[in-house]
Amino acid sequence: MALKKFFQREVLEAGCDEAGRGCLAGPVFAAAVILDSSKTIKGLDDSKKLTEKMRYALRPEIEEKALGWAVGSYSNLEIDQVNILKASFYSMHRALNQLKPAPGHLLIDGNRFIKYKNTAHTCIVKGDSKFQSIAAASILAKTYRDDFMMKIHEEYPHYFWDQNKGYPTFKHREGIKLHGVTPYHRLTFTLLNEQFSLF
Numbered sequence: 690m691a692l693k694k695f696f697q698r699e700v701l702e703a704g705c706d707e708a709g710r711g712c713l714a715g716p717v718f719a720a721a722v723i724l725d726s727s728k729t730i731k732g733l734d735d736s737k738k739l740t741e742k743m744r745y746a747l748r749p750e751i752e753e754k755a756l757g758w759a760v761g762s763y764s765n766l767e768i769d770q771v772n773i774l775k776a777s778f779y780s781m782h783r784a785l786n787q788l789k790p791a792p793g794h795l796l797i798d799g800n801r802f803i804k805y806k807n808t809a810h811t812c813i814v815k816g817d818s819k820f821q822s823i824a825a826a827s828i829l830a831k832t833y834r835d836d837f838m839m840k841i842h843e844e845y846p847h848y849f850w851d852q853n854k855g856y857p858t859f860k861h862r863e864g865i866k867l868h869g870v871t872p873y874h875r876l877t878f879t880l881l882n883e884q885f886s887l888f
Contacts, residue, residue: 703792704822708830719780720829735817758883759787
């Protein structure tokens with residue numbers, strides 16, 4: 690099913706999505722994208738349904754053709770202070786703070802949101818597979834976060850962040866068990882599961 694370009698055409702709307710909520714390490718990233726009604730971006734879809742190659746091919750096209758786009762993040766230390774749900778919303782706020790032109794309406798991926806200033810918003814469950822602007826935001830958030838994780842992988846290669854991007858894979862948790870935590874780990878998360886406690 691083709692993704693819809695707009696929720697309502699009469700208002701300038703921005704799609705918002707985050708990446709990295711379920712990770713054990715690194716920031717959560719979010720993006721906001723305002724699409725141009727006169728330009729088409731082929732292949733837009735939920736970033737999770739695209740290959741890495743497809744995401745990185747779409748990113749410059751989104752940035753070039755969108756009326757506006759911005760990326761924000763919330764660090765692992767900030768996540769530990771406010772919790773991951775709020776951090777996801779606040780990272781969207783940081784993206785929106787940079788977004789020009791200012792949107793009149795926000796499309797939020799998911800079922801909850803913390804209101805941004807006086808801007809109206811609509812929460813859409815699985816919105817990244819329903820609306821192009823949210824899909825575009827999911828691609829930007831995912832690729833910018835992956836770039837960050839690839840960079841810090843060079844600093845801490847024992848956790849295989851180049852492969853798992855901070856998600857709780859066996860290799861990542863094995864790295865935590867053998868080498869402990871890094872300054873990038875989210876200490877309020879369950880870093881080791883029961884499987885490792887049996888060793």
